[in-house]
Amino acid sequence: MTDPEWTLLEPLLPPPGNTTGKGGRPEKWSRRLVMDAIFYLVRGGIAWAQLPHDFPPAKTVYDIYQRWTKAGAWQRIHDCLRDRARVRAGRKSQPTAAVIDSQTVRGADTVAAATAGYDAGKKIKGRKRHIATDTLGLLLAVVVTPASIQDRDAAHRLLAAVRTRFATVSLVFADGGYTGRLVVWAKTVLVLTIQIVKRSDAATGFEVLPRRWVIERSFGWLVKHRRCVRDYETRPDHHEAVVYIAAIHHTLTRRLARDSGPTT
Template sequence: MSCPSRDESATDSDRQAYPSSSVTDKQWALIAPLRPTPGNTHGKGGRAEKYPRRLVLDAIFYVVRGGIPWRQLPREFPPPMTVYGIYRRWVRDGAWKRLHDALRDQVRARQGRNSLPTAAVIDSQSVRGTDTVPADSRGYDGGKKINGRKRHIAVDTGGLLLTVIVTMAGIQDRDAAFQLLTSLRSAFSTITLVWADGGSAGRLVTWAKIILSLTLEVVRRTDDMKGFVVLSRRWVVERTFAWISKHRRCVRDYETRPEHREAMVYLSMIMVMSRRLART
């Protein structure tokens, strides 16, 4: 049964909040107008939703932040399979990406920037996969010695996520960058300059220039660099990976489908941006 003390009209003080994941009043004011329309809004067209959307979102955020399995959700949340069913339906509908993109535009507007970026930074990160990741969508990254998947992301110059694709960990960055840059170009016609690491050098630079009209500038480490060194532009995307990795569901890959893995990355950034907007 639903919990009347935790409905969508309840304030922060009325709700049993988990500080690191629960949606605050200010966050909900930002997210509520962007959520998908419920299936039954006028008393017809199917059964009305039983559980408040805010409570369901709290449960999803709890999984993303804590890294727990869906079936281990605390009892005060809706049934785990109900929460997972809504999460999966919104993945299939593209709702998480639309919500993420709308919040990103608001963050850029708060910073006095245009919603359409003109430059981006790309990079990748290999993540170990658990036994729930099927063999046909995982691989071995020999450089990092990681068996799992790899997430390839493009961010703006402030570190906000623009697009993400998930591949086997064994896929070379240069090969995946063809797909990543194509996705980036289809979403943002305004971008003209992209920074990348040394793994993207070679024919990718020429291809991006001729096919996508993108200038791909490679930022390299020099031979005299030892240990950790902050590299121009590339530190921005590394910071974004750090933001994502604060959410334990993104530290390891538990998802059976790559699109669910991408949704977890979008969800982590939704949590980051909504809290940032709520504070300001």
């Protein structure tokens, strides 16, 4: 990380386990070095045991990552930075519209069989990540399921998460895979209007679709991190954490640090 990026992140990290000499050991390793190690692993797609010796011990980094994942720290850090990015872009911190879609990811042999499935449409065995973004492409919510789960079924959890976190969202853009009872359920239960953006019947080849291109770009941002190209996580919540970490690293801290200009 650069100095401006660390300046953004440091105040958002969970408090140390030992701040007054009680309640556990003092932290031995620099938090900046730990964050660099986690970003390095997610960007490079390496195994934990393959972290270079320039970083703290792999077990120490993994234990911190796991502890912060369990505490929901990655989502809180991401959400704070996302709100700042929206304000910096001239938007209100709370969005009023969202875009939803899914992406199937092939699972490695480290993925538990009970949490994986087969996507017959994509012919891929692994997991599926369902995400919601705002109209800037910034992440609002993520749900990880076995790849065998249909988009419409997983969208119930995804839209419920969006409604819980953002009372201001009233409109959701989606593709044709979300048509049917989900539209009625979202309207009556969550008071969300789902607008289906369909591909033109006359179109041939690639076509840029209104609103939907935003979330496709977000998936493109995520797969710049090799840990997101293939699923290596033993647990779905760890996969969700990796998605948030990738968004923090690529989409938010770099953008905010760049827009803030040089520090004095």
